Amino acid sequence: MTVFYGEHTKVLVSVDCIVFGFDHNKLKLLIGRRQMDPGRGEWSLYGGFVREDESLVEAANRVLLKLTGLDNLYMKQVGAFGAIDRDPGERVITVAYCALINVADYDEQLREQHGVQWVSVDELPKLYSDHNEMVRKAITLLRRRVGNEPLSFNLLPELFTLTQLQHVYEAILGEQIDKRNFRKRVKAIDFIEKTEYIDKQTSKRGAVLYRFNREAFANESSFRL
Amino acid sequence: MTVFYGEHTKVLVSVDCIVFGFDHNKLKLLIGRRQMDPGRGEWSLYGGFVREDESLVEAANRVLLKLTGLDNLYMKQVGAFGAIDRDPGERVITVAYCALINVADYDEQLREQHGVQWVSVDELPKLYSDHNEMVRKAITLLRRRVGNEPLSFNLLPELFTLTQLQHVYEAILGEQIDKRNFRKRVKAIDFIEKTEYIDKQTSKRGAVLYRFNREAFANESSFRL
DNA sequence: CCAAAAGTGTTCCGTCTACACCCATGG
């Protein structure tokens, strides 16, 4: 193939995954101890380098699949980070992606195998390089979007109670929500469907389980909660 | 320097500038005919390759300065674009930046020298590669932000009339706004200051010129229009 | 004197917010 742009500098490009989960009523992030130099042992996001034969999104999905064993996850680009010395080893430009997963879907063995763990977003340690900045930006985006897009369901199992759903919102937004107002809004959204099932895990009385109907949403395609 | 990540592929990284302006009550975009292969002659955004000794933001500013002769412009990252074959020449990952400038500040000679022109965003031709997609995303971001951030002033001269300001909003949002409601909202924002000057360009009666007070905004730092 | 743009308030309606009590059940 003809080399058109031969005179310009090439750089390493990586993707970093900001993986959010929801557990014990907290918004959590998947981080681990970095296993290579430079920065070995520091807390870090999980990432990988972009290969010649894959797009950025493909790279992010590959890394995410390797990490979680899960495919078809909700994923969104957070942005590119390109300070010259952001990586102490060599010049690396990175593109951060944010993913939402249901913690229960994540195989514990695989998690330990990668040496990563769930850490509450409001107890995050100092992370490697500019990773804290990426996380901040991801959370900002998440907060802005959670009311306009049906994101929250990615953090929950297929069936969930309204209390669980409310806790997700509270964890993302970082503030308490009035129960009656919340449920009133949910009731107005007809692709959040009541099912015939009852959850007895968390209460003696039992709570009705709901489901997010993706097909019904695809038709309406507007969302406001 | 030690090479830590030697085994991985490096790629070309470029920045592309999505430069918005406001003229004749329309939101405009700066585009030109591409002057190099591949794609020579196609309509295209203005861009450049990222150098070894500059960050992404610095690269975008350098390219923007070269194009417009203007410094310290409002600029925001739109995102990274990394499809494998997005550039027909060679693998190039690009990071798009969106900038807002006051058309009157742009030297006509410099504009012609770079062979670029202002084209209304609702009459955009097919652009090179994935540039249309970048523009779409930039416009979406712009619309979302214009009500929450004082962006619009970057598209106007230092002094402007309320009618001009309203036209900027209408051009960005792509819809008409009620004059009385708009002015009511402006009046509630105290860092949009009335000046003693009158503009007689567009009306016989004359319209009061306003100014955006950046210092006053920095103190308040909340915005809603 | 008239065309053309600037400027100005009020009413209505829907939405958001605050708020407290009864229900069902397992232990």
Next chain:
DNA sequence: CCATGGGTGTAGACGGAACACTTTTGG
């Protein structure tokens, strides 16, 4: 029988949307 979490309605405040006429002045 009681502790625990599930479930429900209303009133008042607030903000956004609709809407039409007067003013000024250059040509």
